[in-house]
Amino acid sequence: MALAGAVEAHYKQLEQAWRVSDRSDVYDRLVVPNGNSTDPFHRWFHLKEAFSSRLLGQVISDTGLKRRDSLRILDCFSGSGTTAVSASELAQDYAGGIHVEAIEHNPFLHLVSAAKSHACLADAETAERLRRASEEVIEAASRSSEKLRVPGLSTFSREKYFEPDDLRELVSLRDAVASLEPGLIKELALLAAAACVEPASRLRRDGRALRFSPNRNPRKPREEFQRRISMMVEDIKGSPFQNASSIIHQGDGRRPRDYVSSREFDLVIFSPPYPNNIDYTEVYKMEAWYLELFVDEGSFRQHRLATVRSHPSVKFAESYEYLTSDHSGDVEELLDPLLSAIPKDRYATGRKQIVRGYADDMLQVLRQSRSLVHDEGKLAFIVGNSVHGNGESSFVIAADLIMSRLAELAGWRVDEIKIARTLFRRGVASPFLRESIVVLSPNLAAGGNRSSNPTAADRHQPSRSTDQNNRSR
Missing domain, CATH: 3.40.50.150 (Vaccinia Virus protein VP39)
Incomplete structure (x- = not known):
């Protein structure tokens, strides 16, 4: 046999x-x-x-x-x-x-x-705090002039994957979120920021790996961050x-x-x-x-x-x-x-x-x-x-x-x-x-x-x- x-x-x-x-x-x-x-x-x-x-x-x-x-x-x-x-x-x-x-x-x-x-298990007050915090994050990110700490992963440094302006927005969002007080609001903001990474790139997950999609049109990180925060606020307010x-x-x-x-x-x-x-x-x-x-x-x-x-x-x-x-x-x-x-x-x-x-x-x-x-x-x-x-x-x-x-x-x-x-x-x-x-x-x-x-x-x-x-x- x-x-x-x-x-x-x-x-x-x-x-x-x-x-x-x-x-x-x-x-x-x-x-x-x-x-x-x-x-x-x-x-x-x-x-x-x-x-x-x-x-x-x-x-x-x-x-x-x-x-x-x-x-x-x-x-x-x-x-x-x-x-x-x-x-x-x-x-x-x-x-x-x-x-x-x-x-x-x-x-x-x-x-x-x-x-x-x-x-x-959060309430409407938490949703409102998240909305206000996100506005502060976007404002802080938009006026940031500090030298950005680009992630050590080489993927982020390749311009065919990330446009330089988009990478700058992503990193400034992350750094602005990092200044929030520890707790649920910061956790949610970190999640929203991280969820922007793939959409802001020309990469997509495909089975076992990340695939390069040269014709993909990356989303703007701040707009994507705001969209995801709005989604979170809506869901938390409607939670029964x-x-x-x-x-x-x-x-x-x-x-x-x-x-x-x-x-x-x-x-x-x-x-x-x-x-x-x-x-x-x-x-x-x-x-x-x-x-x-x-x-x-x-x-x-x-x-x-x-x-x-x-x-x-x-x-x-x-x-x-x-x-x-x-x-x-x-x-x-x-x-x-x-x-x-x-x-x-x-x-x-x-x-x-x-x-x-x-x-x-x-x-x-x-x-x-x-x-x-x-x-x-x-x-x-x-x-x-x-x-x-x-x-x-x-x-x-x-x-x-x-x-x-x-x-x-x-x-x-x-x-x-x-x-x-x-x-x-x-x-x-x-x-x-x-x-x-x-x-x-x-x-x-x-x-x-x-x-x-x-x-x-x-x-x-x-x-x-x-x-x-x-x-x-």
Whole structure:
């Protein structure tokens, strides 16, 4: 049997242990940022890798948590804060409210999450203060005559990307915002300024990188800043949210126990970076450098080395915690067919690091999350499977199945793998090329909230309802 065929057979064997259902009729448009560009608060910064603002409500309904009087939710990979903002929108339906704690490693995305989620609970007076502060910022920026501190990232110094006058406006806006008093108003102004960077350039985000668009007409930074502030003021004034609270931690989502204050969450929900070669630190580097969250190449590289090992953009240390755990044999058994299928070419080392590193990272977050959820709680993760290589040398990393098995080792029971949508890649035909939502419950038979290795009898028995021919995409 060809190596790729052996991997497919391995995936099929794994999948038989769980209930797998095609839920694309419900989730197809929820695992992408559908609605986020127009919804209040969500629209302040576009994260193309986000899920929809409507996803949280659907997951809560499907898991039966909607019937509770209150909810405590943990998101280990906050991104642009979709979970926290969506929870604020839903909180009015709960007498005891919703409390969200979220973790984000990227310093710029942490700012996005924190500013948006905190602003959800602000009032009309805060909106008016923001409007007045923005006028002061624009005035100060327009009369600034000091020597400007251009961000250290070389991208900003290339005139084909940024017109000199536009770059001057951008930097003067940033410096004027920096003079504001610390607090929510400053957070919002920083977000508004950073959100102007891409529109004021001839660069655009496209998948894994920033692309040069020579025919693009850059927007004027001050006008764009004012437009985004007006959007924020409008949304804050119209906010009906109540009964909600949120804490956005800056830290490593793989180790939630280091940050959160609760050990009794009702729901853990997250969408980790997918194992698809995208380096989010690279994709959103302009905004972080613009705000001086990175000041030199050394700090930038150190940050990249501390991210989830979902990409080979940097050379990560060959260190895997699972090798010294009680589950080392089980993890090796899970990964060996995939590792054996990786072509022996110049990309082999990086691809093997992705497989091992990603599994190691996901086992950590699944194990730690189990200790933070009460026995009647749930965990739901959204993840996409990915293709690596080309032609006959291509293979699929089925993250949904790999993480499901790792979840069992971490003390969870797989309730259901919900296929949200089929992914299409030219020249690749695989039933495992998809994006899924996996719902877990604590496996009390396997030792409560401690990581364990369930026997075959403990695993969820098959109840398949997947119909490959009836998927909408």
